[in-house]
Amino acid sequence: MTEATFVEAVNRTLAHAMREDERVIVLGEDVAEGGPYLVTARLAEEFGRERVRNTPISEGAVCGVAVGAAQSGLRPVVEIMFIDFITLALDQLVNQAAKAHFMSGGQLSVPLVLRTQGGSGQRNGAQHSQSLEAWLTHVPGLKVVMPSGAGDAAGLLMSAIADPNPVVFVENKSLYFRKERVPDPPEPIPLGQARTLRKGHDVTIVALSRLVEDAMQAAERLANDTGIEAEVIDPRTLVPLDLETLAQSVRRTGRAVVAHEAVTAGGFGAELAAQLQAAAFDYLEAPIQRVGAPYTPVPVSPPLEDAYRPGAEQIITAVNIALHWGEYDVEPWEHGAIA
Amino acid sequence: MIDGEAAGRLLRTMWRIRLFEERVAQLKRTLVVHGLIHLSIGGEGVAAAVCGQLRDDDAVYSGHRAHGHAIAKGAPVDRVMAELMGRVDGLCKGVGGSMHLVDAEHGFMGATGVVGGNLPMALGTALARHLKGTDQVSVVFFGDGAVQAGHFNETINLAALWRLPVIFVCENNGFAEFTSREEHSTIERVSDVVAPYGFARETVNGSDVPAVYEAFGRFLSEARAGGGPFLLECLTYRRRGHYEGDQQRYRDPAAEQEWSERDPIARLTEHCFDDDVAAEIEREAATEIEAAVRFARDSPFADPGIVAELVYAK
Numbered sequence A: 001m002t003e004a005t006f007v008e009a010v011n012r013t014l015a016h017a018m019r020e021d022e023r024v025i026v027l028g029e030d031v032a033e034g035g036p037y038l039v040t041a042r043l044a045e046e047f048g049r050e051r052v053r054n055t056p057i058s059e060g061a062v063c064g065v066a067v068g069a070a071q072s073g074l075r076p077v078v079e080i081m082f083i084d085f086i087t088l089a090l091d092q093l094v095n096q097a098a099k100a101h102f103m104s105g106g107q108l109s110v111p112l113v114l115r116t117q118g119g120s121g122q123r124n125g126a127q128h129s130q131s132l133e134a135w136l137t138h139v140p141g142l143k144v145v146m147p148s149g150a151g152d153a154a155g156l157l158m159s160a161i162a163d164p165n166p167v168v169f170v171e172n173k174s175l176y177f178r179k180e181r182v183p184d185p186p187e188p189i190p191l192g193q194a195r196t197l198r199k200g201h202d203v204t205i206v207a208l209s210r211l212v213e214d215a216m217q218a219a220e221r222l223a224n225d226t227g228i229e230a231e232v233i234d235p236r237t238l239v240p241l242d243l244e245t246l247a248q249s250v251r252r253t254g255r256a257v258v259a260h261e262a263v264t265a266g267g268f269g270a271e272l273a274a275q276l277q278a279a280a281f282d283y284l285e286a287p288i289q290r291v292g293a294p295y296t297p298v299p300v301s302p303p304l305e306d307a308y309r310p311g312a313e314q315i316i317t318a319v320n321i322a323l324h325w326g327e328y329d330v331e332p333w334e335h336g337a338i339a
Numbered sequence B: 001m002i003d004g005e006a007a008g009r010l011l012r013t014m015w016r017i018r019l020f021e022e023r024v025a026q027l028k029r030t031l032v033v034h035g036l037i038h039l040s041i042g043g044e045g046v047a048a049a050v051c052g053q054l055r056d057d058d059a060v061y062s063g064h065r066a067h068g069h070a071i072a073k074g075a076p077v078d079r080v081m082a083e084l085m086g087r088v089d090g091l092c093k094g095v096g097g098s099m100h101l102v103d104a105e106h107g108f109m110g111a112t113g114v115v116g117g118n119l120p121m122a123l124g125t126a127l128a129r130h131l132k133g134t135d136q137v138s139v140v141f142f143g144d145g146a147v148q149a150g151h152f153n154e155t156i157n158l159a160a161l162w163r164l165p166v167i168f169v170c171e172n173n174g175f176a177e178f179t180s181r182e183e184h185s186t187i188e189r190v191s192d193v194v195a196p197y198g199f200a201r202e203t204v205n206g207s208d209v210p211a212v213y214e215a216f217g218r219f220l221s222e223a224r225a226g227g228g229p230f231l232l233e234c235l236t237y238r239r240r241g242h243y244e245g246d247q248q249r250y251r252d253p254a255a256e257q258e259w260s261e262r263d264p265i266a267r268l269t270e271h272c273f274d275d276d277v278a279a280e281i282e283r284e285a286a287t288e289i290e291a292a293v294r295f296a297r298d299s300p301f302a303d304p305g306i307v308a309e310l311v312y313a314k
Helices: A006-020 A043-047 A059-070 A083-097 A133-137 A150-162 A210-226 A243-253 A268-283 A302-308 A312-323 B004-029 B044-051 B067-072 B077-084 B118-132 B144-148 B150-162 B209-224 B253-262 B264-272 B275-298 B305-309
Strands: A002-005 A024-028 A052-054 A075-080 A113-118 A143-145 A167-172 A179-182 A195-198 A203-207 A230-234 A237-239 A256-263 A289-293 B059-062 B108-111 B138-143 B166-172 B200-205 B230-235
Touching: A002 A006, A002 A150, A006 A024, A006 A043, A006 A075, A006 A150, A006 A179, A024 A059, A043 A052, A059 A075, A059 A083, A059 B118, A059 B150, A075 A083, A083 A113, A083 A133, A083 B118, A113 A150, A133 A143, A133 A167, A133 A237, A133 A268, A143 A150, A150 A167, A150 A179, A195 A210, A203 A210, A203 A243, A203 A312, A210 A230, A210 A256, A210 A312, A230 A243, A243 A268, A256 A268, A256 A312, A268 A289, A289 A312, B004 B044, B004 B067, B004 B077, B004 B209, B004 B264, B004 B275, B044 B067, B044 B138, B044 B166, B044 B209, B044 B230, B044 B264, B059 B067, B059 B118, B067 B077, B067 B108, B077 B275, B108 B118, B118 B138, B118 B150, B118 B166, B138 B144, B144 B150, B144 B166, B150 B166, B166 B209, B200 B209, B209 B230, B209 B264, B253 B264
Parallel strands: A024 A052, A024 A075, A075 A113, A113 A167, A143 A167, A203 A230, A203 A256, A256 A289, B059 B108, B059 B138, B138 B166, B166 B230, B200 B230
Antiparallel strands: A002 A179, A143 A237, A195 A230
């Protein structure tokens, strides 16, 4: 175990994968220079610019090159610098990568990883701060991974690179410089295994990516202030989803809050809530509460962006609504869970 | 120069494609063949002359008008027919269909229904081969309509930058779906579009099979040696509508008269074959296509359970 930031953990895992398997290549804008967050720093020096390929600002073609390379025996890790730019690569991702195995009757497979990062908090504005993962979960054939810390990022990235399917690996820029103890060398974490970070019997908080740490803070405050014991679970991968771990918890606690940084409406929390209510309906004491961003683009102005970002405060409010459901005359839209 | 043996091989391939597609048009009208069907009648010469020089381990990508390319690359006609009928013995078990044919064993890496989407994928295959150090070549067919898609310019730029062994084969039939070239671009020749990138390019008459064969052969031998990219533009004649069922109100009736001059089969036959020999080649192809129709009709539909099984590779 060594101490590493999220960025260092991803960087070391990429280097490890490239050392272990010569089929692994990295391509994307500025990757040979390390990229804006230095996630790919020093890879070009170690592996050369043939395997660490800088590309023009051509997200569509670059993603398409990765698809073609993947179905011809390589294991490309393609970087889309901001998830906001994934719009330009969606044809290749959605119409080609996700469907090649299916449409060919199983003849082709596309073992590619598309790494990208999203999230607000750095005053980057509406085109560099979004959380668009729900779009990707809507496309059969893609896998979608959203690690909440350095250790999980390393282990999940290893599995993503080894997977025979296209995997979208969504990082969060707010997590990049947080340190954690991580295994060195990295150890694979299977896709589709949720992680329970905190045990509790009063309410289940299912949180994604950056909101996992907020959920932990909310749980500590609830325990300290009111004695409420919240269980906190990070699904880690949205597709495949470890529904059983989530559902078992909700059947035990009878109450659930789902929390993510994306806009609440149409977010992955809606899918989690729908699947959990079907899996645990008879055990629920209150409607499943959703925490997410309001139905607006992300503003730049610091106080406006801070007000926009969901966090521990909103999770505590949602937990309280779930716990006291029926006791008060609270309408769900009054706490911003519905846009 | 094309020799007699090669000319015979190409004529055979063209007849197999021609009769296959004429039969598909009939079967589409009676709903035995399913989905959107785009026929390449008139363009068989390009498919035959290009794919006829490739090995199984060379990759070919195609677009929505793909039957001819798949057959010319070696896909068995009976399994292509079964795929168009949605049967389990189809190349893709019936789940892919006309616009998504794949025959990996013969290097037919796939048709795509999104115009221009195949271009960067072919470059990706060329990249894989370059990094593995093999002499395999990657070829992608596309039409003049794809040239206005963003993927085209992005891919051409990357290919020129990386100098990969990919051969872009444009079948310029003068139409982007229903719209003529004049209405979708001011540039008449696709080979002129790529001129500033500085790689080798050529425009040939796509109905002149020996000309396509020779021009492609030159690019192919350079690509085998690691050269690239190349662009071969073939001026072709789209005999049918954009898809089967297209009313073709946009079509100039006078253009119909060009057909006799532009039919690649008639031209090659006239230059290279006795009528008897050519008729025998046509008869053999007809027999093969009828057998393919019987094979496909006898093949069952797959169990619906395979749909869910095919979403993810294991």
